[in-house]
Amino acid sequence: MFRLLAPRLTKAALPKQFLFQRPLQRCFSKGQRLCNEASNQNRQPKKKPLSRIPIGGSETAPQSTSNESIEFSTWKAAALFLLVGGGLYYYFTKEKKRLEIEKEAEANRGYGKPMVGGPFHLKDCDGNDFTEQNLKGQFSILYFGFTHCPDICPDELDKLGCWLDTLKERYGTHIQPIFITCDPIRDTPEVLKEYLVDFHPGIIGLTGTYDEVKRACKQYRVYFSTPPTVKPGQDYLVDHSIFFYLMDPEGNFVEAMGRNYDAETGAERIQEHVKAFLPREEREKRKGKWYSFLF
Template identity: 40%
Template sequence: MATILRQLRTKGLKTLLNRTKFYGVAPRNFAAESRWLSSASKPSSAPGGAGATTGRKLLTDTAGPPPGGRAVRGGPVSWASLGLLVVTGVGLITYYDREKKRRIEDLKQAPPEAKAGPSVGKAAIGGPFKLLNHEGKVVTDRDFVGNWTLIYFGFTFCPDICPDELTKLAEAVDQIEKKIGVQVVPVFISIDPERDTVEQVREYLKEFHPRLVGLTGSVNDIRQVAREYRVYYMKTEEEGTDYLVDHSIIMYLMDPNMDFVKFFGKNYNADGLTDGVVEEIQKYGKK
């Protein structure tokens, strides 16, 4: 019996120490308590062994949870702090949901012109220019007013892309005229003014279409018109006068007022370009 009591006292003290560390309770004088528990655990002279009962009750009470709430199993978080976290999260979700609904209502009540946004208006493509044509005459953007115009930016020393695009442009212009009887003016603007002189452009365009208009000019003039039409171009692989020019591969359709209508990329073939231009001309006539 004495051996069993000693094992219970030892196991009880270890349990008390472990729980004390877990709950963060300040350390106590366990040596003194051990002696007290030892004496309290012995059978009392009083009837019923009151001393043993008192010792067991003290051990149970001391190992209870700290003041302020019972700890959540698996971590030092109280139910009170967990409840506060949940309440805060619900409050934030409710707030943002209410703000979202309020903003949607504001947009619904806004006037039509405010809801239209930046999609209203025409693209900022095109503008005034002053260049030399392939005959050496000064030409401005106003000389093309009254006609539908397809403009392509390239250079005469281009090995493959520019000849392909100009061939496609020439075919489309003829097909458009056959389909709806409208003569679209094809225009080639050089982005290589250092080599594309008036004479060079004139000789180059003979290979494509008799009505194809070639334009060139000074470095500043070409830079200005390229900026107006949002055209990218840059010299590459430069070795003296032998170089290529990387540039946008786009055709710009301009209406009879020289306002931009639509652009057509390299992915359009001659038939696709023809159909696209015809569609835009027909829509313009119905306005």
Template identity: 45%
Template sequence: MASIVSRNTNSLRSLRFNTLTRCRSLSPLPSPPLADGLQHRPPLSLLQSLLPKALGTLSLVTYQRCLFSTSTSASVNQGNETSKTAGEANSGKEDKSGESNQSSESGKPVRGGPVSWLSFLLLVVTGAGIILYYDKEKRRHIEDIYSASKEVKQGPGVGKAAIGGPFKLINHDGKNVTEKDFLGKWTVIYFGFTHCPDICPDELQKLAAAVDKIKQKSGIEIVPVFISVDPERDTVEQVHEYVKEFHPKLIGLTGSSDEIRNVARAYRVYYMKTAEEDSDYLVDHSIVMYLMGPDMQFVKYFGKNNDIESLADGIIKEIKNYKK
């Protein structure tokens, strides 16, 4: 009998040791929470039916404690992991909030800049003063220009071009003449040459017709004058034959090369020989008629664009307005 009790006691100790060892080996496995473990653990009656009766109530109680400790440790581990995750999340939020606070602090404008309201006001006042001064000076300059343009400048040559002057030439009758021979008469002078193919004849015909028309309209006597710019070929005889073809009152003048150069310079007349082949050449020259007053002072010039009517009317108008 004593041997049987001793055997049962050893078996109970061995079972308890194996059960504890098994519980410790199963503790790392995931288990449901504590409430679930308590809710789903097997009832005591079921355990009593499965275990041998010899183990007794102490073995069952030990097994239940093992299950309870396993469930508790799993729940505690899971809670620790959850709290750790929440802590990491909170630390992340704190880091982000710290970064946002730092960025917001760095984005704040710096107060107390170098430009104050007083300096800005002084700058505006100074700029306005400069603009007003510039505008005043500009208006004064414009007024000075306007007043200066309205002033009449007195002088000997006001309103008259420096055209005309003394000359000494030979007329188509071989007599020496000067500008003084034309004083007291209205004179129209044209520069050309007798070998001119078309322009000179056209202009001299227009001048002759205008002289007759002026006589008819106003009764004013006009002296037409032709001055040659080709002294090498336009001799006195050549000029004499030439002027008879246009008008009986037309006076032809020629002279030496120096004399023609001087009179052309005095009347601002341009002339120049073109390409020369033996004695056959042309002369480029100004196509202008000069109206000279009774004092042999320049009055007005008329160009090629004037026809007979405009030339005659223009000369009559200038004569009527002369010295009024």
């Protein structure tokens, strides 16, 4: 038997139309597939995200806070905290100091009979009567000394003059300065007036008989060693206490200021008492309050 073999055709034997038909079909099919995909995409448009811009707002408005603004806000908060904290600390520190001074002054006033101070009767350099009633209405400061004192009295009176000037110029505070002599035999009104004007024109000089001066010194717990009887022209020294006695506007004793206070600290201490002072009526009303234990 013989098999019929089909002749093997080569590209050269195929017609040209048959050679280009299959590549064209593949290209056409691929192009049609791409067009179909594009049309499908056009039929299902992507959803736009919701806008976060408020109605009437601007599209250029910032959508988030930057790190710089956060750091700036933190700095402002810290500055505000320090400012408020510092102010509260300063206020409570001053208030605590004022309460301490008020409590100390209240303790020095005493209960019942005053611990320091009381009735006395003397005369000023113009011959006018001066009693404990003249201490009321303003703060007063009393000093006991004598004009023949070689060193201590002049130093203390110089310091008193500085206190008076500082209180008036820095704080606008006026107090009544009083010098009571412990040597009434030699310190006549004329002698006192000439002596005190060299220290400060506002100092009031007081004198009297020996018994009147002794009674005034006893009221203020002042020691002095002036002899009761002295011959004319006899020279002697007087030993006495060295304190300034600060009295409130009600004539009550609040503090004895010694030589530990200088020209600066003494004026500050007096001003602290002036600011902390409350009239007796207000102090009595406050005793019934729940916070009375603070005072």
